[in-house]
Amino acid sequence: MPRFLQKAIPNLIFAGFRWWLLINSNRSLAFQFKLAQRVAFAITGDRFLKNVIGELAEIFEQEGKEAETARNLFRQADREYSAAIVRSFLQED
Amino acid sequence: MEKLDRVKIGIIGCGRIADLNILGYLDHPKCDLIAVCDLSEDLARQRMKEWGARKYYTDFEKLVSDPEINAVEILLPHRLHLPAVLSAAKAKKHISLQKPMCVDLWEGRKMIEAAKEAGVWFRVTENFIFYPPYRLQKQFLDSGEIGEPLSVNIRLCGAAGGWWVPLKTWLWRLDLQECGGTPSVYDDGYHKLSIAKFLLGEIDTVKTWIDFTFGSVDTPALVSWKYKSGQVGVWEVTTAPNLLTNGKYYGADEWVEVTGTKGVLTANRCTSRLMEIPPLVLYKDGKHLAIDDLRDDWGDSFHDAGWHFIDSLLEGKQPLLTGEDGLYLMKFWKAIWKSHSENREIRMDDLGEDDR
Structure with a gap:
């Protein structure tokens, strides 16, 4: 794959994900994360992944300060930082 | 009692x-x-x-x-x-x-x-004041191994790795009102402020610079202070999300260095095991003494x-710590935050008691 595409694709995916996250309401995000949780678990059988996505769903479902903080984080984070933090969160004990 | x-x-x-x-x-x-x-x-x-x-x-x-x-x-x-x-x-x-x-x-x-x-x-x-390398560092300091103390240099690097912590647990720490302060300099920083006082006593003045990542994570930051006994201290706070730590607990590690008129004492880890080097090193009279035979797991503290x-x-x-010690560290944090907010040096004794 050409080098410029190797760099551009992750940036596009991240930008798309951030746009999706910020344009949806908290309730809509909670619904979509719950759906994603079921699909992800059905495909992978990974309980840890199920719990992580479930936590995200719960944060947006409760529509409290944590949801607002999460939105602020996504608004300001750049791709590299976000990827590193997501990798960190997905690392099991 | x-x-x-x-x-x-x-x-x-x-x-x-x-x-x-x-x-x-x-x-x-x-x-x-x-x-x-x-x-x-x-x-x-x-x-x-x-x-x-x-x-x-x-x-x-x-x-x-x-x-x-x-x-x-x-x-x-x-x-x-x-x-x-x-x-x-x-x-x-x-x-x-x-x-x-x-x-x-x-x-x-x-x-x-x-x-x-x-x-x-x-x-x-x-728990930091119970961490065995810090306790030995303090003993060496008090017994004059490095002469008269001159300065304390603390470094904290928040990094990748570590155990799983629920997302909600991270998020409320980013809210100033819920947390009572900022996540790195206040919440995690309480330990470093405690060590700063543990090593060389009460603080006279504080000068701080704090920048923010993502608008809410208080790094990079530099906290500096002067002790009442005349020595100086500095604490550098950074976050490096691509830096992988070898640790069982949180993805972060600390270094604490005390310089004296005759030597240097360096504690090379605490929360994690960023580098596989002796947990405590004493340098004096031109020689290094590496102290390996020491419990150095963060859990031990x-x-x-x-x-x-x-x-x-x-x-x-x-x-330990007494309620008064705990309150003193809260005041230290207040001085740090005030110094950052007002961009000036703050004297601890000038801080008011009431903050409601």
Whole structure:
């Protein structure tokens, strides 16, 4: 794959994900994360992944300060930082 | 206050940090784990089985009312520290409260008053002062191994790796009101401020620079201070999310260096094991002494902090840190934040007592 595409694709995916996250309401995000949780678990059988996505769903479902903080984080984070933090969160004990 | 024959402990809050705080209570020969409490019944039940407690609660008011319990370890979010301490004091239970003490000075003073009025011991759990390499560093310092101390240099790097922590637990720490301060300089920083005071005593003035990542994570930051005894200190705070730590706990590590007129003492780790080098190195008279034969797992500091609380209650003595020590560190944080907000040097003695 050409080098410029190797760099551009992750940036596009991240930008798309951030746009999706910020344009949806908290309730809509909670619904979509719950759906994603079921699909992800059905495909992978990974309980840890199920719990992580479930936590995200719960944060947006409760529509409290944590949801607002999460939105602020996504608004300001750049791709590299976000990827590193997501990798960190997905690392099991 | 009378000495206890046995400590019968109740743990309030069964989250991530409880995995470490519990260690000392599980293997002390004169301590019984009576009950655990968490808002999540599943978690409370799980911890009861895991730790061998006799019972569980989901309401801390009920735990502190349990007549079998004579002491509590409070491991709750900061906003709940005051109500939990007041309830425990009213129920005449000796109290160990996880740092940071409170969200403002007023709460801290209320806690101290309530404990005094109830006639119970009250301490703020701060494990760094029980970390074996730091304790040995302090011993060398006090015995004059490096001559007269000149400066303290602390470095904290938040990095990748470490154990899983629930997302919600991270998020409330990013809210200034919920947390009582910022996540790195205040919440995690409480430990570093404690070490700064532990090593060379009280602070005279503070000058700070804090920048923010993502708008809410307070790094990079540089905190500098002058001690009342004339030495200087500096604490550098950074975050490197692509830097992988080799650690069992949080993805972060610390270095603490003390320079004296005759030598240098460097503690090379604490929370994690970023580098595989001796935990403590003493340099003096042109020679290095690398001290390897030392317990240096971060968990050891929690274990020893727990034993210290138990032993203090058995001996009828005040456990560390006292409420006043805890409040002092809150003031140190207030000076740091004020220096950052007003972009000037702040004298600790000029800080007001009331902040409500």
